[in-house]
Amino acid sequence: MASVNGTGPQGTRRAFLSGAAGFVAAGMLPAPARAEGVARLGSREVLTISDGSFTVPLAMLARGVPPDTLMAALREAGQPIDQARMPLNITLIRDGDRYTVIDCGAGGHFLAGSGQFAASLDAAGIDRARVARVLFTHAHPDHLWGAIDEFDSALFPTARYGMAAAEIAFWMAEDVYARLPEDRHAFAAGAQRVLKTLGDRLERFAPGQEVAPGILAVETAGHTPGHVAFEVAGGGETLLVLGDALIHPVISCRYPDWRSVADIDPDLAVATRWRLLERLATDRVPVIAYHFPMPGLGRIERAGSAYRFVAA
Numbered sequence: 001m002a003s004v005n006g007t008g009p010q011g012t013r014r015a016f017l018s019g020a021a022g023f024v025a026a027g028m029l030p031a032p033a034r035a036e037g038v039a040r041l042g043s044r045e046v047l048t049i050s051d052g053s054f055t056v057p058l059a060m061l062a063r064g065v066p067p068d069t070l071m072a073a074l075r076e077a078g079q080p081i082d083q084a085r086m087p088l089n090i091t092l093i094r095d096g097d098r099y100t101v102i103d104c105g106a107g108g109h110f111l112a113g114s115g116q117f118a119a120s121l122d123a124a125g126i127d128r129a130r131v132a133r134v135l136f137t138h139a140h141p142d143h144l145w146g147a148i149d150e151f152d153s154a155l156f157p158t159a160r161y162g163m164a165a166a167e168i169a170f171w172m173a174e175d176v177y178a179r180l181p182e183d184r185h186a187f188a189a190g191a192q193r194v195l196k197t198l199g200d201r202l203e204r205f206a207p208g209q210e211v212a213p214g215i216l217a218v219e220t221a222g223h224t225p226g227h228v229a230f231e232v233a234g235g236g237e238t239l240l241v242l243g244d245a246l247i248h249p250v251i252s253c254r255y256p257d258w259r260s261v262a263d264i265d266p267d268l269a270v271a272t273r274w275r276l277l278e279r280l281a282t283d284r285v286p287v288i289a290y291h292f293p294m295p296g297l298g299r300i301e302r303a304g305s306a307y308r309f310v311a312a
């Protein structure tokens with residue numbers, strides 16, 4: 001039985017080839033669609049699966065930081081200095097023949113290069129009917145919009161969905177448009193459309209709550225008002241799925257004070273980053289970061305007056 005569902009070396013290769021072939025046929029760049037087993041927590045298997053990637057201007061990562069300073073920091077860390085490439089790493093937790101999915105990718109209406117989650121699942125041979133639960137770190141497009149397909153149907157029709165109550169309240173509020181810059185209004189319209197489509201399959205939770213067996217919601221607000229990370233436990237070990245509490249492997253760790261344009265409450269996001277980085281460096285808990293290089297797994301270490309990400 002191919003119980004690893006395409007996560008072994010052969011499965012990864014099969015998934016990659018199958019995914020790439022589809023994009024070549026569609027005349028697009030062959031972005032690898034992959035599923036990769038990244039950790040075992042007792043009987044639990046943790047995988048990341050790619051939704052593709054998109055690029056953003058460097059200036060989005062650090063509002064108000066002089067371009068020369070930003071480019072020097074990235075160059076020193078061996079990062080590209082023309083633009084920032086943002087992979088999208090969706091986490092799957094396998095318990096027997098059931099899966100929990102954390103975030104759903106961008107779907108077909110966001111930025112070019114993303115929206116490959118459904119294709120990646122198919123390429124990895126993962127049956128959508130086996131996804132019992134879907135959890136969201138927050139409601140930004142690249143995490144939420146992939147939860148429904150091009151026909152506005154839920155990607156996982158038999159799953160239960162969960163998101164922090166504060167996050168749902170923010171995006172569904174009548175004054176959400178007044179609280180966002182105009183170039184973010186499409187984010188609100190999209191969030192409302194998807195959340196309404198999920199309807200009463202969507203459950204609200206609070207940080208600190210065990211939202212599924214062995215999965216704890218961890219308060220990490222700032223990037224969005226109700227952003228959470230998820231602490232996944234099994235076999236006496238834990239792993240933290242970060243979502244966008246850290247969004248760039250260099251900027252977020254070495255320069256936690258630099259404010260991303262994507263953070264809705266930048267001051268709170270900075271405070272959350274420092275607190276989270278210190279905890280991760282102390283506890284040495286492995287993390288999966290949504291936008292770090294695939295598969296997003298690694299650890300945080302202290303480095304000088306800040307921190308660094310060490311990929312696993």
Ligand SMILES: [Zn+2]
Pocket residue numbers: 140142143244290291
């Ligand atoms: Zn994101």
